[in-house]
Amino acid sequence: MWFKQVSFYPLNKEKLPQADTLADKLREAEFAHCQGLDWFSEGFAPPVPFSPELVFPADYTWRVALKKEEKVLPAGVIRDILDERVLRIQDEEGRSVGRKEKQELKEQITDDLLPRAFTRSGRTQAVFDTRHGYLLINNASSAKAENVLTKLREALGGLEASLPNTKQSPSSLMTSWLLQGHGEGGFELDSDCELKGVGDVVPVVKVSKQDLTADEVVQHVKNGKVVTQLGLVWREQLAFVLTQDFTLKRIQYLDVLQEEAENNGDDAASLMFASQILMTEALSTMLEELVGYLGGWQD
Structure with a gap:
């Protein structure tokens, strides 16, 4: 897979882990599907479809992938169920439903639906260039790139990477x-x-x-x-x-x-x-x- 957009971070080459150490650390932060009331789940997944390994090494380059899975629960579905319950309370109990009670009902409905919600997932790939000292991330969004870097730092217990700050802009x-x-x-x-x-x-x-x-x-x-x-x-x-x-x-x-x-x-x-x-x-x-x-x- 050729990267179509790139955010990058200069790395301290002298303090990079070995490829097998990287693989071991990522295995401890491996992706697991959303469970129960979780809205999303994130973790490292195989970066290539033909291997279950979490690091794909090619000479001095190591490819990794961060996978995210999110629950999809349309607001319109929650709103329709909420309207039905509010109407039922009004008809059966002869009273109006206040704002606080509506919010509590909405939370109950969300908790009921969440375990059965559809999910969507995506992966953000990155390559460590251990020769030139760069982390190349296949995303031009600063927020998404920073998230990948943060997850790598958490998994490795630290990673010396910096923003690309040059003397001239x-x-x-x-x-x-x-x-x-x-x-x-x-x-x-x-x-x-x-x-x-x-x-x-x-x-x-x-x-x-x-x-x-x-x-x-x-x-x-x-x-x-x-x-x-x-x-x-x-x-x-x-x-x-x-x-x-x-x-x-x-x-x-x-x-x-x-x-x-x-x-x-x-x-x-x-x-x-x-x-x-x-x-x-x-x-x-x-x-x-x-x-x-x-x-x-x-x-």
Whole structure:
């Protein structure tokens, strides 16, 4: 599985556990289905469909997955049952039902229905890059990425990971590249961007599938707007949208990477092995180059 969006955290490589230790710790925090009155359950689950193991190692990369299961109990169902009970009390007892009693009835109805509720589940995958020192999480939502990191820290008893805080902000660099009409090094401008202005009502301009060097696009920067998202292509391997929060969205792995993975894998396991290494190496190498243009990490 190729990650389509990424939040990442620099890691202390010297204090990472061994792969077998990681697997043992995650086993203690393994996923279990929702029980009884639980609204949701979270835990680590196998990251690949062809193996029951909680860690899928590929050379210096380790893939893990956090699974969440939630009960689905539509508010309309609870409301309909509540209305029926309130009406029955009014008819049988000849009295009105107050707000406090309605809330108690609602809680009783919820407790009755919860064990029989439908469930939905999802997984968030992550890869430890032990060579470059990154945790790559397949989600651009800061809340969901932080949740995965928190669960890993709880399972491992600590994990030295930090937010990607560079000396120059991504927004400043993206604005500079758009103004000069090109990226630097292995980075080229793609065809999408988002710009924001300032003020009580913040103006937002979204550009899609256009030449970003066109005067009408660059003029937005000259008028004081800053770039908050920018489409980039890196060394003919990756196309993605970089955000001001230093996340990657809409990642595309160009033909050269996908073909190399297919040439190295003739079954599900070997294809996953090859693609995991190639994906991680491309993302981490690109991030290291990008961090260089951002002035390096803050002390």
